Amino acid sequence: MEWTAEAIDQLRAFWAEGHSTAEIGRRMGISKNAVVGKAHRLNLDARPSPIRREAEGGERPAAQPRRATPPARDGAPLRRLDQSLAQPAAVVRPFQRVSARTCCWPLGEPGTPEFRFCSGDALTSKPYCQEHAAVAYVKARDRREDAA
């Protein structure tokens, strides 16, 4: 995008009229990122942002490396996994077992796609299978190397 004086005037005009960045981009045949970026550099008055950036002093979790130009991989661009699709099924009903005879010992890191429950055969009147009941029910006297 060559930001001629005319283009900048047009951007300023649209911006002053209160159009959204994407709308301005559509009208000017450029991306909304181009509009936002230029508006920012022109110090046009900021629009109310829908997002709440971390307060001053708070450190970000180390932004991972980004590529200005993404590697185009043959016709099948990698898509960001939609967060709503990334929910492991186990999280939907975290404390409900398939049946009273199903072990509900948690396996893996909660919140990760790998997280699930054991689902082995639970002992009678216990929520865990034999293996996990042995871990779960330890006499206080005999505890040695629990408490990860």
Next chain:
DNA sequence: CCCTGATTCGC
């Protein structure tokens, strides 16, 4: 999913 604006940083 659609949308919004803000920020980062390779180019």
Next chain:
DNA sequence: GCGAATCAGG
């Protein structure tokens, strides 16, 4: 300086 990628929210 530019703007895609990403973030973060509705």
